[in-house]
Amino acid sequence: MSLPQVTMSQAPSFEAEPSADTVVPDQESTQEVPDVSIETASTLESFEQPQSTEGTTSDNSAKADTTTVSEQSDHAAGEQEVICDQPVSLGPDTEEEVESSPQETDKSWVGWSSWGKSILSSATSTVGQSLSSVKVKAGEALRLHRTSVGEEAQEDGGVEGGADAAESAHSVDSPTSNRGVFSSITHAGKSVISGGLDALEFIGKKTMTVLAESDPGFKKTKILMEKTASLSQMLKEAKEKERARLCNQPISAPSPHYGILFDDYQGLSHLEALEILSNESEVKVQAFLSSLTETEQEEVKTELIFIKEIFIRQEDKEAQEEAEVHEGEAEVSKDNASDSEEFLSVLTELLFELHVAATPDKLNKARRRAHDWVSEVERPVTTDTVGRETEDHLNKEALDEENKNGENEQEKNEETSEETKEKDPRSVEAVYESSVSSLAEVTARSIEQLHKVAELILHGQEQEKAARDQAQVLTRLTCAMCKEVKALAKKFSDTLLYVGSPKKAEELNPLVDSVLQEGSNSTNYIQNAFQLLLPVLQISHLQSQHCHNTTQAEGATPNPSPAFLIV
């Protein structure tokens, strides 16, 4: 995609110099993860506190209108300069934190599967792939990349613009091979893609980090930073690789691939469109900021940072909740029946609160379909044949409904219905396929939902609800989606264990792992899509607040606020 690059070239111009430590040297990536995250967490905290109060106070200042005391406003400006600079240089730190947190997730994956398995159950690969070739590929890829990362790090140390240097390093070295390297890593190694939080470093570019687990030769996980690829781009490449692989396989064994299914459900398109909106919004925010005087800029920045913090807080909360969920997993899985109604009402309520005319119909339908097939599979059967017939019948109905709903190519639906006719829906393979497909569908619909919300927020009508309130609601909405996806993945894996009980563990476990893995990836994608909304809310905030404020300001001298007086 050309857009991210466009944005990037513009981004640095605005920011305070991205410091050289943006690039995490890859040697320390693994051993020092805990330290790094603790460290950054604490630095974050210490910076965040003053910053958030500053955010509120100076925001009040923007609105307020009391006596003009030039001395005070000078003083305030000076102070702001000090404090507001912090969040800007904060960016790299938080970036590191972002990188390390997926890594922790990473570790927990390693917990339940051996190295080989975890490579297999990667974000993009499927079970049944030739292990050895993957190993070789991943090894090559990492070796190759290691060199380029090294060079990058060197260059970044010397040159000031981190992003630019990295980019030029890429293009000078070998643009095409690098891309290949990345995509094969995405494909072969286990990868976690985390984007967006560079948004922390002001509205700047998004940095995608690929966290790849390498072969035992390297023993430890490497952090790879891909600065030019966007999330949808990476997913696309992974999907294309997978399709290439499928083309070379005998047609007899089509295994479901999450990436391809996700694309079939138009998830990639929605993600890409959301990225376009996000990038455009970033550009607009920066253009707006650069039109302001320095003092005004600082004021506006604090407001924008305030919104940003709502987004970051959500991530922290997520991590916490995740830990809790892990503890109480047994309960979660049993609760699903009551949960289903709850999810819809929560979703509807939150969308209503946003004051945008978005409806959760499509997401809810996808979700209900997912729950329905599971209950069908789990329903106890008295006579096998009778059960199977009704099953087929019901399946057909479900498919018909899907057809009516019609988000897909007809051909695909026809193929699926043929498949289901042939296969026993209670077979491990069928359950596995349905699981992956459902996860892909629900994730695609969740991202579509976020995309629609972004469009409705941007559509230029009078803002009915403050952007910061919308940010709060959106964080809850995203939380609800991720929780639902997690619950679904858990439910699917339980179902797999249920239908696969006669099978051997070594046969079943990779499938169960893979389902849980795709569930974890799904929440990552939703999270990333959510982060793309930040610039959208920020520009929406600027449009509603400042178009109005600046017209005021043009007439009068800058208004000092009571907040300054308090300080």
Added chain:
Amino acid sequence: MEAIWLYQFRLIVIGDSTVGKSCLIRRFTEGRFAQVSDPTVGVDFFSRLVEIEPGKRIKLQIWDTAGQERFRSITRAYYRNSVGGLLLFDITNRRSFQNVHDWLEEARSHVQPHSIVFLLVGHKCDLEAQRQVSRQEAEKLAGAYGMRYVETSARDAINVEHAFTELTREIFALVRSGDITIQEGWEGVKSGFVPNVVHSSEEVTKSDRRCLC
């Protein structure tokens, strides 16, 4: 599983609100006609395979844009990555025909540095009695802008296949002749995969890659 295709073309469908963009696309991708259709929010996506010659399939990824003015600032952002487009007007609505010029300008200014191959579509041709735009007139306009003209009806399934395949063929010819090339960072045309031939992503992204047909 997804069938094998040679190329993927991204098409954008534009035109005034209520001219029937979504209905036309749904007829094409889903084979049915909805009497009632909600206005599109922002953009929606559809895809379908088209066989332009025996064994040569093209995947069409269709971006269905909102016609409503209030979404204009958003839909503008979506033009850039399209190789082709259907520009619709409603033959029973003269105003929608008069706006064709504006739509073209809008698209051309936002698609730089690329260009879009457009097909002009006079929609709702089943409503002959209420026609406000004559075929000759529309053909003349299309000719002036170097477009082809097709009249379609989603309700009666007239020329729907024809409109899409016509446009697909036109683009395919341009790709084949090298007038349109695959470019990295541009989503308009993507190369697909041919069975039993490995293409790594490096090859695909090479801009000067020859087509394999």
